Amino acid sequence: MTKLQGKKKAILGLAIVTALLNTAYVEEALAAESVQTRDVMVTASRTEQEVKEAPAASEVITSKDIEKMGAESLAQALQLATGINVLENGMVGNAVSLRGMKTNQTLLLIDGRRIRTENTDQTANAYELQRIDMNNVERIEIVRGAASSLYGADAMGGVINIITKNHDEAWGKVSLDMTTRQSDQGFQLSTGKIGKWSFGGGFRHTKVRRLTTNTSSSYDATGLPFTYINGAAVTSATPGAHFNPFMGYYVLGDYHKVAQKETTNQYGDKYYFNFDAKYDIDDKNNLKFFVDYMKEDLQQNELTHSLYTFDTPVLSPMFGGGTPITSYETGAPVPSTTKYDHKRYTTGVEYNGEDDRGDHTLRFSYTDFTKDQNTYDGTTGALKDFDTMKFKTYTLEGRRTQQANDNHLLTYGGEYRVEKYDSTRTGQWTSMLDKKAENHTMKYSAVYLQDEWVADDKWLIIPSVRLDYNDVFGSKATYKIGTNYKMSDEARFKFNIGTSYRAPTASELYMNWKHNPVGNINVEVYGNPNLSPENAFNLDFGFEAEHGKTSAKATYFINKVSNLIDLDVTETSSMGSTIYKSYYTNVDRATIQGVELEAEQQLGNGFSLRGIYNYLDARNDKTDAQLTGRARHKVALQLNYEDDNGWSGTLWNDWMAGYGYSDNSSRKEAAASVLNLVVNKKLGKSMDVYFGCNNILDSKNTALNYDGRIWRAGMNFNF
DSSP states (O other): OOHHHHHHHHHHHHHHHHHHHTTOOOGGGGGTTSOOSSSEESSSSSSOEEGGGOSSEEEEEEHHHHHHHTOOSHHHHTTTOTTEEEEEOTTSOEEEEETTOOGGGEEEEETTEEOOOOOSTTTTTTTGGGSOOGGGEEEEEEEESOOHHHHOTTOSSEEEEEEEOOOSSEEEEEEEEEESSEEEEEEEEEEEEETTEEEEEEEEEEEEOOOEEEEEEEEEOTTSTTOEETTEESSSSOGGGGOGGGTTEEOBSOEEEEEEEEEEOOEEEEEEEEEEEEEESSSSEEEEEEEEEEEEEEEEEEEEEEEEEESSOOOEETTSOSOOOSEEEOSOOEEEEEEEEEEEEEEEEEEEEEOSSEEEEEEEEEEEEEEEEEEEETTTOOEEEEEEEEEEEEEEEEEEEEEEETTEEEEEEEEEEEEEEEETTSSOEEETTEEOOEEEEEEEEEEEEEEEEEOSSSEEEEEEEEEEEETTTEEEEEEEEEEEEEEETTEEEEEEEEEEEEOOOHHHHHOEEEEEEETTEEEEEEOOTTOOOEEEEEEEEEEEEEETTEEEEEEEEEEEEEEEEEEEEEEEEETTEEEEEEEEEEEEEEEEEEEEEEEEEEEETTEEEEEEEEEEEEEETTTOOBOSSOOSEEEEEEEEEEOTTSEEEEEEEEEEEEEEEEETTEEEEEEEEEEEEEEEEEETTTEEEEEEEESTTOOEETTTTEESOEEEEEEEEEO
C-alpha cells in the first residue's frame, strides 16, 4: 500500500467513526429512492419520501400486491414491475437486471442490508430471488438507475430493497403454495408488544420438483477412416483398426458422433428460518436483534449417451443378415450426480433512535455462507469432482438524518465491510480431485452525504456524494444530482445525472476453476488480476402525469460504461467433447441506453389496463456489436380486475424480442411471447386462495429458458 493510499484510508476511517458516533441514520431511510405506487418509500434517498416526490424512477410492490399475485418467490413478485428483467438461469436460479445492466450490477437488500453471498456475474443474486420468505415481506422497493452515490458498488443498474414486516402488533400468517415446479409451506408469527419487547419469526420449507431436459451435441466425423462406401474405405487409412465401433457394419455415407444428455434441474429441499427481537429503550430509542438461517440440500442428475448417427440410413451387414440401422450407441449410458449443500447464517444487532435534531441508526451484521458441491459417478458412486466455497462478511454501518433548516434535510453516514472468500474455485488444481482452496480478503469503507433541498414549492433538488475505499483498488468518488420539478399537481419532470462504479470481486480477479458439469462438457474459468473497476456516467430524464383515470410515464436513460467486466468465452470441440474456456476481461467502452414507457387506464367496473414498453440499445463502443444477455424490445400488457366481493385477477402477456445470446461463438437473437393468468379470491377477512398459470400457451425457447407451462395454486391464512 502506498503512503497516499494509507493516508486516504486513515481519513476515511476517521470520517466513518465520526459519522457513526454522530448517531448514524434512520434504518428505514434506506428505502427512499424507489417511488412507492401508494404513498411513501425509503430506498431512493435513504429517507421516507412520497413516491411522486422522489427524482429517481421507482416502484413499490406491496404485500397486498404480492398476495393478489400469489407470488411464492421474489422472482414471481417482480414479474409485473417496470424496467426489470427476470429470466430463469438454466433451471438453477434467476437472472435479474435493471435497465440492461447485469445481475451483479443490481444491488439486492433486505431492510437495507446487503445479502450477496456469491460473487460472479453468473451467480450474484441468481439464487437469492428464490430464498426470500414472501410471508415476511411488507413491500419491495425498486430504484431504477445508478445509486452508487448512496449505496456504493453493485448499484450501477439500481437497487431492489425488500422491507420486512415489523412486530409491534400481534399477527400471524400460514401459507401453502403448489406449482408444477415446487411446493412451499411456511408460517410467520409476531407477538406484538410484551412489555418493552416484541418478537417475530417464521419457518419456510420448499420442495423443488425434479425436472428433466434433453439436449444433444454433434461432432461431424466426415472424412475419418471410419467412412466406407460399398465396403471400400474412402480414405487411405487402414480401416481394420477403426471398424469395431460399427460391429461389422458397412457405412454407406458420412456419419456423426453425437452426445445426448438428459439433465435435471437442481431439485430437493430448502429450509429457511428467521427470528427478530426488538427492545424499546424508551419511546424514541430501540435495539433490534435478528437471526436468519438457510439450509439447502439439492442435487442434479445427468445421463449421457454417446452414439453414432448415419446420414445414409441403409447399412449392409458385413457378413450378411441383420437389420439396417441409422444409429449405433457406443457404450452404456454414463450417469453422474452432483450434490449441493448450502448453509447460510446471518445475525446482527441494530440501534435506532431519534432526538430533537433528527434520527439515526447504527448496525452491525455478520454473514457466514458455505457451499459444498460434489459430483459422483452415478454407477460406482465414486467422487469425480468437487468444489468448496466459504464466504464471510462483517459489516458496520451508520447513518443520520437531520433537518439543517426549513429547506434542507441532510443525510450522512458511513460503512466498513470486510469480505473473506475461501474457495477451491480461486485455488490451484492439477485434476478434478486435486484442488487446493485459497483465501482472499477484501476490505471496503465509505462515507456519504446527501442534501434534500426544497428550492421552492415546485423544485426539489437532491445532490449526493460518496467516497468509497477498497484495499485493492484504492479510493473512488461518485456523485448524483436528482431533481423533481412539479409542473402542476398532476404532472412532473424528473432529471438525474451522476456517476457509478463497481470494483471487481475476488472471483473475477482470482478465479482458477475447472468443472465437468455434464459428461462431455468441460468448463474452465480464469480470473484476471489486472482487471480495472467498472465506471459509468449515468443520465436519465422523464415525465410523469396523471389525470382522472389515466396515468402515464416516459423516461429516457443512457449509461456510458468504461471497463465493463465481461467473460470472453472460447468454445472448442474434440471428438464429441466440448470445452468452454472463459476469461474475465474489460470491455473498453460500452453504451447502454433506452426508453421506458408506461401507461395505465382505469376502465371501470373493477377493470384497469396497464401497458409497458422498454427499448434497449446496449453495444460495445469499440466493435459496435450488441451486448448479449439483453432484450432490445420488451412489451407487457396487463389487464387487472378487482371487485368488492373479494375477487381479483391479472391477465398479462410479455413479449420479448431481440434478445442477444452466444451460440457456438456467434451472436444470435431470440424472441418469445408468454401469456400468464392469476385469479385470487378472499374468503372472509383472514383467508385467500389463488389459482394461476404461467406460460399458458406452453411457449418454449432454449435461449430464454422458457420450457413450458407452469400451473400454480395456493392459500394464505392471516390471523
